[in-house]
Amino acid sequence: MKEPLLRVRDLKTYFVTERGRGTARAVDGVSFDLYPGETLGIVGESGCGKTVTSLSILRLIPEPPGHIRPGSFIEFEGRNLLTLSPPELRAVRGNRIAMIFQEPMTSLNPVFTVGDQIAEAAIVHQRLSRRAARARALEMLRLVGIPDPEARLDDYPHQLSGGICQRVMIAMALVCHPQVLIADEPTTALDVTIQAQILELLERLQAELGMAIMLITHDLGIVAGSADRVVVMYAGQVVETAPTPELFTRAQHPYTEGLMASVPRLDRPPAARLHSIPGNVPAATDWPSGCRFHPRCPYAWDKCRAEEPPLLETGGAGHTARCWLVAEPQRRMRRS
Amino acid sequence: MTPRHWAVLLALLAAAAIGALGLRAGTAGSDAARRFFRHPTAAFAVGVLLFFVLIAVCAPLVAPYDPSAQLEIVQLQNRPPSWMHPLGTDLYSRDLLSRLVFGARVSLAVGTLAMLVAVSLGAVVGLLAGYFHRWMDGVLMRLVDVGLAVPRIFLLLIAVSLWSQLPLAILVLTIGLTGWFATSRLVRAEVLSRRELAYVDAARALGAPPARVILRHVLPNAVAPLIVSAALGIGSVMLLEASLSFLGIGVAPPTPSWGNMIADGKEQIATAPWTTLSPGLAIVLVVMALNAVGDALRDALDPRREAT
Amino acid sequence: MTAWLVRRCAAAIAIVFAVVTLTFLLIHLAPGTPFVPSDERVLDPAVVDGLRRQFGLDRPLGVQYVRYVVALLHGDPGYSFSLRRPIGEVLATTVPNTLLLSGAALAIDFLLGAAIGLYQAARARHRADVVLGNATLFLYSVPTFWLGLVLVLVFGQHLAWFPVGGDRNPVLYPSLSLLGRLGDRAWHLALPALTLGLVGAGGTARFQRAALLEVAGQDFIRTARAKGLHERRIWLVHTLRNALLPLITLFGLALPFLLTGAVLIETVFSWPGMGKLAADAIFTRDYPVVTAAALLASVMVVLGSLVADVLYSVADPRIRLGKGGARA
Numbered sequence: 001m002k003e004p005l006l007r008v009r010d011l012k013t014y015f016v017t018e019r020g021r022g023t024a025r026a027v028d029g030v031s032f033d034l035y036p037g038e039t040l041g042i043v044g045e046s047g048c049g050k051t052v053t054s055l056s057i058l059r060l061i062p063e064p065p066g067h068i069r070p071g072s073f074i075e076f077e078g079r080n081l082l083t084l085s086p087p088e089l090r091a092v093r094g095n096r097i098a099m100i101f102q103e104p105m106t107s108l109n110p111v112f113t114v115g116d117q118i119a120e121a122a123i124v125h126q127r128l129s130r131r132a133a134r135a136r137a138l139e140m141l142r143l144v145g146i147p148d149p150e151a152r153l154d155d156y157p158h159q160l161s162g163g164i165c166q167r168v169m170i171a172m173a174l175v176c177h178p179q180v181l182i183a184d185e186p187t188t189a190l191d192v193t194i195q196a197q198i199l200e201l202l203e204r205l206q207a208e209l210g211m212a213i214m215l216i217t218h219d220l221g222i223v224a225g226s227a228d229r230v231v232v233m234y235a236g237q238v239v240e241t242a243p244t245p246e247l248f249t250r251a252q253h254p255y256t257e258g259l260m261a262s263v264p265r266l267d268r269p270p271a272a273r274l275h276s277i278p279g280n281v282p283a284a285t286d287w288p289s290g291c292r293f294h295p296r297c298p299y300a301w302d303k304c305r306a307e308e309p310p311l312l313e314t315g316g317a318g319h320t321a322r323c324w325l326v327a328e329p330q331r332r333m334r335r336s
Numbered sequence: 337m338t339p340r341h342w343a344v345l346l347a348l349l350a351a352a353a354i355g356a357l358g359l360r361a362g363t364a365g366s367d368a369a370r371r372f373f374r375h376p377t378a379a380f381a382v383g384v385l386l387f388f389v390l391i392a393v394c395a396p397l398v399a400p401y402d403p404s405a406q407l408e409i410v411q412l413q414n415r416p417p418s419w420m421h422p423l424g425t426d427l428y429s430r431d432l433l434s435r436l437v438f439g440a441r442v443s444l445a446v447g448t449l450a451m452l453v454a455v456s457l458g459a460v461v462g463l464l465a466g467y468f469h470r471w472m473d474g475v476l477m478r479l480v481d482v483g484l485a486v487p488r489i490f491l492l493l494i495a496v497s498l499w500s501q502l503p504l505a506i507l508v509l510t511i512g513l514t515g516w517f518a519t520s521r522l523v524r525a526e527v528l529s530r531r532e533l534a535y536v537d538a539a540r541a542l543g544a545p546p547a548r549v550i551l552r553h554v555l556p557n558a559v560a561p562l563i564v565s566a567a568l569g570i571g572s573v574m575l576l577e578a579s580l581s582f583l584g585i586g587v588a589p590p591t592p593s594w595g596n597m598i599a600d601g602k603e604q605i606a607t608a609p610w611t612t613l614s615p616g617l618a619i620v621l622v623v624m625a626l627n628a629v630g631d632a633l634r635d636a637l638d639p640r641r642e643a644t
Numbered sequence: 645m646t647a648w649l650v651r652r653c654a655a656a657i658a659i660v661f662a663v664v665t666l667t668f669l670l671i672h673l674a675p676g677t678p679f680v681p682s683d684e685r686v687l688d689p690a691v692v693d694g695l696r697r698q699f700g701l702d703r704p705l706g707v708q709y710v711r712y713v714v715a716l717l718h719g720d721p722g723y724s725f726s727l728r729r730p731i732g733e734v735l736a737t738t739v740p741n742t743l744l745l746s747g748a749a750l751a752i753d754f755l756l757g758a759a760i761g762l763y764q765a766a767r768a769r770h771r772a773d774v775v776l777g778n779a780t781l782f783l784y785s786v787p788t789f790w791l792g793l794v795l796v797l798v799f800g801q802h803l804a805w806f807p808v809g810g811d812r813n814p815v816l817y818p819s820l821s822l823l824g825r826l827g828d829r830a831w832h833l834a835l836p837a838l839t840l841g842l843v844g845a846g847g848t849a850r851f852q853r854a855a856l857l858e859v860a861g862q863d864f865i866r867t868a869r870a871k872g873l874h875e876r877r878i879w880l881v882h883t884l885r886n887a888l889l890p891l892i893t894l895f896g897l898a899l900p901f902l903l904t905g906a907v908l909i910e911t912v913f914s915w916p917g918m919g920k921l922a923a924d925a926i927f928t929r930d931y932p933v934v935t936a937a938a939l940l941a942s943v944m945v946v947l948g949s950l951v952a953d954v955l956y957s958v959a960d961p962r963i964r965l966g967k968g969g970a971r972a
Contacts, residue, residue, distance in 0.1 A: 058870055064769075086875075093872035106863040111885050111961060121871045156961040172871070376774065377781075481655075482662040485946050487900040489907050490938035493922055494670055498931055571785065578787045579908055583923050598790055602912075605793050606801045616790035623785035 004033035005212050006057070006076050006097075006180055012069035013049075013056045017285060024284035026052040026066075028236035034180065039206065039213040041227030041244070043220055043259065047281040049236040050216050054182050057081065057214075058093050076180075095125040098173035102185040104165035108157035114141075115153030118172045125176045140171035143208075144201060163194035167201065174205065181206075182214045187222065199226055220263050224248060229318070232256050235292035236284060238311065242319040252314050252321035254297045291324070299331060337400040337420050337433070344397045348390045356383035372636035381628035388622055392440040399434035404590045406430060414608040424610040426600055432614055439592040439615065444622075446508055446587070447574040453512025454573070455519055455566045459558065462523025467531060467550050477524070483517040489579065496585040504587060507580075511573055519565050526558040560637035567630035571623040578619055594619050649954065656950045663942045667935050668712055672705060721936035726928035731936045734921065739940065741811060742917035745840065745910070746902045748833055752841025753898060757848025758891065764849065765856035766879050776849070783846025788905045792839040792912040799835060806835045809914035836913040840905045844898060851894050855887040862886075889960050896952025903941045 013027040027049040034040050042050045055061050056068055059081065074081040081092065101107040109117060118140055119133035128136060134153070141149035144167040157165055166186060173181055183202065187195035203226060206213055215227055223230050223244065230247050232240040232255065240253040251257050258277035279296040282288055291309055294300040303324055312326040313319070325332050356379050363369035372378055391398055401407060412429035415421060423432035465476040491514050496502060502510060530536060531554065539549045574594075580586030581595025582602075589596055594615040601611030693702075703711075715722065721731045760780060764773045783791075800808035807813070811832050812825075820828060859865065860883050868882045907919035914920070922937035957963045 060866055060869055090872040090874060093870055095872055099870040101863060101867065103863055107867045109864040109868065109882055109886070111889075111959075112882075120873070124871070124873060124877075158962045169867075172867075377778070478658075478662070481659050482666060484900070485659050485663055486666075486938055486942045487903045487945060489904045490922065490934070490941050493907070493926060493934050494667060494931070494938055496926055498671060575785075575787050579789060579904075582787075582789050582908065583911065583926070585926055595787075598787070598793070602793055605797050609797055612790070612793055612797075616787065616794070619790065620782065620786050624781055627781060627785050 002035050005036045006034040006074070006214075008032050008034075008053075008057070009073040009075070011053065011056055011072045011074065013052050013061055013066060013072075014069060015284075016065045016067075022285045025236055025287065026284050027056060028287070030233070030236070030238050032231050032238060032241060034212050034214055036179070036212055037206070037210050038228045039203075039215055039226055041223035041230040042214060042216045042233060043218065043223055043230060044233035045218060045259075045281050047284070048233045049284075050233050051184055053233070054099070054184050054214060054216050057182060058097060058099060059089060060099075091125070094121045094173070094178070095176045096178055097180040097182065098176070098178040099182040099184065100166070100169045100173050100186050103189050104169050105157065105162055105189075107169060108165055110157055113154050113156055114160070114168050118168065118175055121172060122175050136175060137171070140175050141168070143174075143205070144168075144171045146171075162190050163197065166190060166194075166198055170198075170201065170205070174209065174211075177209060178211055180212050180214065182216070184216045185218070186215075188217070188219075195222075202226070220259055232259070235281060235287050237292065237322060239293065239323070240319075240321040241311070242314075242316060246316045246319050250314070250316060250319070252319070252326055253293075253323045254299055254325070255293050256321075258296075291322070299325060301331065337422060341398060341400045344394065348394060348398065349387060352383050352387035352390055355386045356380070368636040372632045375628065375632040375635070377628045378632040381625035381632070384621055384625040385629065388440055388444065388618075391437055392444050395437045395441055399431075399437040401431040401434040403430065403434045403438040403592045414604060414611065416608070417610060423614045424608070426597075426608070426611045427604060428600075432597070432611060435592040435597055436594070436614060436618055439594045439597055440618070442504075442587055442591060442593040443574055443577060443595070443619070446504070446511070446577045446593070447570040450508045450511040450515065450573045450577075451566055451569040453509060454515035454569060455562060457512070458516035458519025458565075459523050459555075459562055461516065461520040463527055463550055463555065463558070465520065466524040466527025467546065467554060473524070476520070480517045480520055483514070488514050488576065492576075492580060493585070496580075502585075504591070507577075507586065511576060515569065515573065515576075519562070519569070522561050522565055523558045526561055527554050530554055530557045563637060564630050564634045567626055567633055571626035571630070574619060574623055574626075648957070652950060652953055656946045659946050660943055664713060664716060664939060665709075667938060668709055671931060671935060672708070716939070721939065722932040724925075724930055724933045726925065726930040727933070731933055734933070735918065735936060735940065738916060738918045738921045741915060742903075742906050742910070742919060745833065745836055745915060745917060746899075746906055748837035749840035749844060749902055749905070750898060752837060753844030753848055753902075754891075754895065756841065757845035758852050760845065760849035761852025761856060762879065762884065764853045765860065765883075766875075768853075768857055777853075780846040780849040783842055784850060786843060786846075788839065788843045789908040789912050791843060792836065792909050795835055795839055796912070807832050808835075809912075811915055836909045836915055839912075840902065840909050843905065844901060847901075848891075848894060848898075852887065852891060855890045856883055859883045859886040889956060892952050892956045892959060895955070896949040899945045899948035900941075903944065
């Protein structure tokens with residue numbers, strides 16, 4: 001087995017809320033590995049902690065009100081990212097680990113040209129001259145498939161469409177050839193046809209450049225098409241991890257089942273109503289006792305209310321689920 | 337200054353403190369109040385304002401002397417602070433504390449009344465311009481452009497140079513009439529952002545008359561910025577009144593206002609600085625409190641805005 | 645862009661024209677005539693008539709208006725009753741002093757204000773921010789003329805570091821060398837400019853802090869951080885560059901503030917400028933002087949906001965290149 005590139009262990013990111021409202025445990029003991037060259041999908045509804053997890057890796061959580069609890073551990077290239085000094089951290093950000101965001105239009109600085117913004121990281125990290133950095137920026141624009149790249153270099157973000165902006169973001173993120181690309185809902189704000197193009201682009205770039213991708217999304221459809229492995233998050237925890245084919249054929253956690261049932265599928269008659277999970281993600285200040293999913297779970301019994309399940313091996317290779325059903329499969333009854 | 341006056345002063349101070357703290361405790365349940373008092377200075381500012389309002393209301397009880405009485409023109413001229421005259425006396429041997437206390441009435445009243453004139457006029461103009469759009473908007477906003485182009489103090493200087501000393505009521509009116517331009521822009525912007533929204537359209541589509549649509553659906557949304565601009569407006573009017581009085585064209589002597597107290601003292605700034613310092617500090621304190629309250633109100637009334 | 649500039653200039657001219665009309669109407673609709681004030685002063689009716697004829701006040705209002713506008717267009721704002729000099733002459737000696745004072749104050753206002761705002765924003769909610777926040781609130785709330793008096797008391801009277809008034813040493817100035825003269829002028833300028841600048845800096849700092857924090861919360865700042873940029877570069881390049889845009893607007897608004905302050909500060913410091921001229925003219929009821937000063941102040945304000953608008957459009961690529969410029 002290959003060594004993981006990025007090892008996240010017991011990550012806890014809490015937010016102090018306004019006076020008298022307590023602490024929001026947005027990410028509460030998350031562990032997973034990212035292997036070289038793979039695409040790891042992280043899925044869950046909004047509010048489950050997946051974005052906070054991704055921001056925590058590069059320590060982009062605004063402090064205050066947020067803070068990463070001591071005891072959390074994120075290992076990358078033999079070092080704990082959480083204890084790096086500011087200069088050491090800057091040498092990782094944008095250089096070894098890069099990130100792209102959900103809103104490409106607002107994630108680019110409106111008062112600088114696209115070319116300057118792409119070149120900036122190369123100047124800072126690789127000490128390129130302005131001229132060399134500009135040449136590199138042009139090369140990157142070409143790489144991400146932007147038409148007429150020479151002309152785009154001196155454009156400002158407001159002159160470009162959302163899809164082109166996201167390509168620019170990708171060019172900017174990859175300019176230093178990072179080992180890891182964290183993509184936080186990279187296609188959510190875009191049209192469906194553009195979505196597919198961006199995902200294709202990421203796939204192609206991964207094949208060419210060989211970086212690992214952490215793909216954060218609420219859309220299992222995207223995961224099915226792009227990810228090698230999947231981490232399902234709920235209520236600040238990992239509730240299921242599995243290779244993608246395994247997850248889609250043998251999901252163990254009722255939450256994962258619920259997510260899958262809510263994806264429209266071509267292999268089912270269109271008449272069947274889209275299933276959605278009842279209720280909402282609870283507030284991060286007040287996670288339910290026992291299994292955090294039990295108030296919304298169709299199978300929940302006493303034990304689920306009282307005792308929090310650990311991540312249990314399901315028997316499938318690399319497949320774990322945080323659910324008592326794994327230990328007591330006989331309780332899984334068909335429900336109408 | 338007798339023990340009775342000291343007692344009244346201390347009682348009012350205590351009442352203001354209790355009032356401010358009580359207000360904070362009494363409204364602890366509401367989100368808006370919580371955002372308001374999250375500002376570290378908000379409770380203190382409310383206390384300061386309460387104190388000065390109480391003093392203004394109870395002026396005859398607090399002031400040990402008649403504010404215009406020349407107590408003893410030789411012995412008591414420009415005396416520094418003492419137990420009998422806690423803030424000292426001025427050139428005309430008048431008791432400064434008494435003048436400050438009665439001056440609070442004038443300064444606060446001028447500030448509040450002129451602000452009311454300005455804010456209500458600004459609200460009306462802003463509502464009309466924003467709601468009726470088209471030519472009315474064009475005309476009114478060009479008028480505002482012109483109004484904002486003349487620095488207010490010059491406009492007032494012209495008025496005073498033509499009418500000589502203005503009676504207090506006219507002064508208030510003039511300050512109010514020259515102070516609504518910015519407010520009307522604010523209200524207009526708020527109205528413009530709301531008038532295209534579905535519920536206003538719906539009300540219009542249902543055939544509600546314009547006046548009703550404005551009063552029921554548009555105005556309530558403009559209330560928050562209006563309240564904030566009112567709080568900040570009192571402060572700026574008080575500064576303006578003080579400036580005019582300082583130039584000798586504001587509140588006519590011997591009526592005490594904080595501005596003309598400073599004007600009275602400015603010639604003796606070297607020999608009797610207390611005559612200038614205490615009214616100035618009073619203005620600074622009240623205007624600071626008003627600005628702090630305005631800031632806190634802005635956060636309290638607009639949940640979208642994070643505290644900065 | 646050019647069409648916009650032409651439209652913007654036309655609007656500015658229209659505003660100035662409207663101000664001229666407004667002041668003209670104000671004067672002529674005032675109770676009584678300019679030479680018979682509403683107070684107790686009584687002039688011989690024959691003298692009044694003579695004056696009225698002399699200044700053309702016996703003509704119909706329309707004729708007077710046209711004459712007034714034509715004279716203004718020729719750069720003649722009228723004649724001062726009390727100074728017995730053409731107002732144009734008087735303004736020529738006083739306006740440069742006001743511009744000098746306002747210019748120095750403007751520099752202090754924006755340099756100090758922007759620096760304090762930046763420092764506060766970068767340390768938002770820490771102790772330094774709270775302390776400076778209270779200091780700027782104080783400056784923002786203090787009556788300009790009172791601060792001037794206090795500074796005179798402390799630095800002029802007690803410490804005697806600076807002169808208490810005037811724009812030059814009345815006795816020694818003519819005998820000084822060029823350098824000495826410059827030094828003397830600067831020495832006299834220091835306190836009034838500092839007073840006016842400090843009060844302005846209070847507001848500028850508050851504005852700048854809020855603008856910076858607004859920008860600091862934007863997505864693209866998170867992007868800059870994710871790129872591995874130094875905090876200093878994030879604040880000084882990515883945040884400041886965006887927050888300077890609203891500061892340009894504030895620059896346009898600073899002129900009315902400075903000119904208002906000049907009236908008071910020039911009075912406190914006996915600074916021979918346009919503001920003091922206008923304030924003094926009140927007591928001789930020399931309304932043409934007051935009107936001329938107000939007109940000139942308005943022209944400066946309109947020019948200031950025109951300059952600010954043009955600067956803004958040059959500084960913001962979204963305006964410079966047009967909003968609807970999406971090509972791809």
